[in-house]
Amino acid sequence: MNSITNFEGTRASYRPDRITTLFVGESAPHGGTFFYNQDSGLFREIRKAFRGEARFLDNFKRNGFYLDDLVLEPVNHLEDKDRRSFCRKAVSSFAKRLRDYNPKAVVILLISIRPMVLKAMHEAGLSCQTFCTPYPGFGNQPRFHKAMTEIIPNLPVASGNKWKEYHS
Numbered sequence: 412m413n414s415i416t417n418f419e420g421t422r423a424s425y426r427p428d429r430i431t432t433l434f435v436g437e438s439a440p441h442g443g444t445f446f447y448n449q450d451s452g453l454f455r456e457i458r459k460a461f462r463g464e465a466r467f468l469d470n471f472k473r474n475g476f477y478l479d480d481l482v483l484e485p486v487n488h489l490e491d492k493d494r495r496s497f498c499r500k501a502v503s504s505f506a507k508r509l510r511d512y513n514p515k516a517v518v519i520l521l522i523s524i525r526p527m528v529l530k531a532m533h534e535a536g537l538s539c540q541t542f543c544t545p546y547p548g549f550g551n552q553p554r555f556h557k558a559m560t561e562i563i564p565n566l567p568v569a570s571g572n573k574w575k576e577y578h579s
Contacts, residue, residue: 419483421447425468431475431567433514435528437498437521437546438480441488446478453520456547460559475569477512481505481524481531498527506534515567516540520547540565 418439425447436446436453444451449468457478458467471477482501486494509531516539519528525543532541542562547555 418445418447421445422479425472426477427472427475427569429475429569430477430512430514431569432477432516432518433509433512434476434478434518434520435524436478436480437494437524438482438484438486441485452548453546456552456555457559460547460556461563473569475567477514479505479508479512481527495523498524502527502531503534506531509535509537513537514539516542516565518562518566519543521545540567 434457439445440451446454446457447468448454457463461467461471463470482497483504484497486497489497505528514537517528517532517537519525519542522543522545529541532538542558542565544558544562545551545554
């Protein structure tokens with residue numbers, strides 16, 4: 412549980428004042444890596460999709476982008492049935508966070524969690540642009556990058572910023 416607390420403290424330090432685009436993963440990996448620690452495969456692939464450099468997370472935050480997970484404890488090591496159960500049980504908790512975030516767009520980063528994220532959005536009364544990509548692992552990186560190439564130009568960013576800053 413202590414690493415979960417550390418993950419959430421780190422995540423909170425990167426929360427923008429106004430979240431324009433919320434990226435949603437399933438959970439932090441069981442192995443201890445974490446997007447906001449800049450040591451996960453998801454971090455590397457998202458940074459590549461945005462052509463981000465060394466200060467990528469600062470730019471991510473400055474543009475109003477934020478990544479949260481449906482489930483706040485690692486589930487990727489569980490059997491599929493248990494994993495789905497944790498995801499379904501997390502819907503109401505995630506819906507509460509969504510109400511607080513109130514993003515203009517949501518990017519779901521794993522096709523299998525789409526129904527639960529959409530249910531949470533419905534529970535939160537959130538109606539916004541929604542995109543979904545395959546998870547950028549297990550050989551899906553080309554499909555993920557193709558999807559992100561189409562999604563990125565449509566993402567709302569913080570006032571005065573342009574998504575193209577990532578593509579300069």
